[in-house]
Amino acid sequence: MSTTAIKHADWVIAWNESQGRHEYLRDGDVVFADDRISFVGSGYTGPADREISGRARMVMPGLVNIHSHPASEPFNRGLMEERGSPRLGMSSLYEFMLLVRPDEDARRSAALFAVSELLKSGVTTFVDYSAPRSGWIEDLAESGIRACLAPSYRSARWFTRNGHRVEYEWNEAAGRDAMTQALSVIDAAARHPSGRLFGMLAPAQVDTCTEELLQATVEAAKTRNAPLQIHASQSVVEFREMTARHGKTPLEWLDQIGVLYDGAIIAHCIFVDEHSWIRWPRKGDLERMARSGASVAHCPNIFARRGILLEDFGKYRRLGINIGLGTDTFPHNFIDEMRWATVLCKVAAENVEATSLAQVFDAATVGGAKALRRSDLGRLAPGCKADLSLVDLAHPSLQPVRDPLNSLVFSGLDRPITDVFVDGRQVVADGDVKTVDIQAVTEAMSRGQRAALARVSEADYARRPLDEIFPMTLPMR
Secondary structure (H helix, E strand, C coil), X not given: CCEEEEEEEEEEEXXXXXXXXXXXXXXXXXXXXXXXXXXXXXXXXXXXXXXXXXXXXXXXXXXXXXXXXXXXXXXXXXCCCCCCCHHHCCCCCCCCCCCCCCCHHHHHHHHHHHHHHHHHCCEEEEEEEECCCCCHHHHHHHHCCEEEEEEEECCEEEEECCCCCXXXXXXXXXXXXXXXXXXXXXXXXXXXCCCCEEECEEECEHHHCCHHHHHHHHHHHHHHCCCEEEEECCCHHHHHXXXXXXXXXXXXXXXXXXXXXXXXXXXXXXXXXXXCCCCCCCCCHHHHHHHHCCEEEECHHHHHCCCCCCCCHHHHHHCCCEEEEEECCCCCCHHHHHHHHHHHHHHHHCCCCCCCHHHHHHHHHHHHHHHCCCCCCCCCCCCCECCEXXXXXXXXXXXXXXXXXXXXXXXXXXXXXXXXXXXXXXXEECCEECCCCHHHHHHHHHHHHHHHHCCHHHHCCCCCCHHHHCCCCCCXX
């Protein structure tokens, strides 16, 4: 057994189990033996094979990202920042997201690039919500991050022929086959010798899955004691589609068929019946969520770019709905996502006191861990996994240091994070990710985007040229 002691840290974000909260600890020690934390407090006098000075540093629990698409989203950089469809509820899902289709090698590079961004921003556990690909499990194992594989499947695909109407092409047999493949990936991840991989059932979207597929998913998730995640209440188009099919809101329908329960995660959960963009005669979606015990994966960045807000984070919390955070888009900078969440919650509620950074930090740590059914993540406490990061409090972006977490999220972002440990293994040292060849994956990802962009016009319903579909920010001279 190898023991590492971080001693005399200026600040430690420690977990108080009796109070159920994070607290600041000054001049603190954090000790871990192999993959488990053994001591959090002051005055550690036990043995240590490695001792790290905590002077001018903050020790922070590993962050938990419960929603991301790392194999696809990095390719949208320079394309999707300001693209949405005004005739389709401002969403970019139906007209633009389908057009950029990189090959599998490029997707692999993009995923590793995204993992490196996550690690550098202090994320030690993340959900990889992606289409299965060869080498997926081994890539994540070698990256050193703790990963929940969420192989996506569905019964239908959506498309638009004209940019103002969404249609669905159904293939229920293909959806069942894809679920079978997904289960094999999940089971293989759970067996991996690294011990850092596990799985999640991930039916893609509420409007692209049949009732039968979703009920089979719930049964498989409960059998494996695995979490389940589905995109729902994520667009006006989806809300209208589901109410037209069933006369019920998306969440109301999911509740009726047994998909809302403690163990399910609703990705986004923005367009509920009381959202200002939705004129629905009855209210009750949020209370329904609270009763069910289901969690929300909140990803503010990508929606805010399209003028869309989750309107009252504070109300979700007051009702007792568990919330975790995700990076649904690029960059995979989790500290930046925390800043978006904190600020936009105040904007949406028109109230500076509507929520706080402390509540958002809870979502980024213990809220995400709870959604993943993991009580050993997202906190610095004896017995928990040795997932943590060190923040350089001498970094200029944090000066002057009075409230270090506040300064990190609102001023420093990921820049002052110097060292990251996952399962007790150091994967970031002096700001560099040690497990990913950044130059190689960046070059491969860039080649993949160029190749994908060459095919964009033929995939577009109107065969528009690339620069019309994704116009440049400034005109070309």
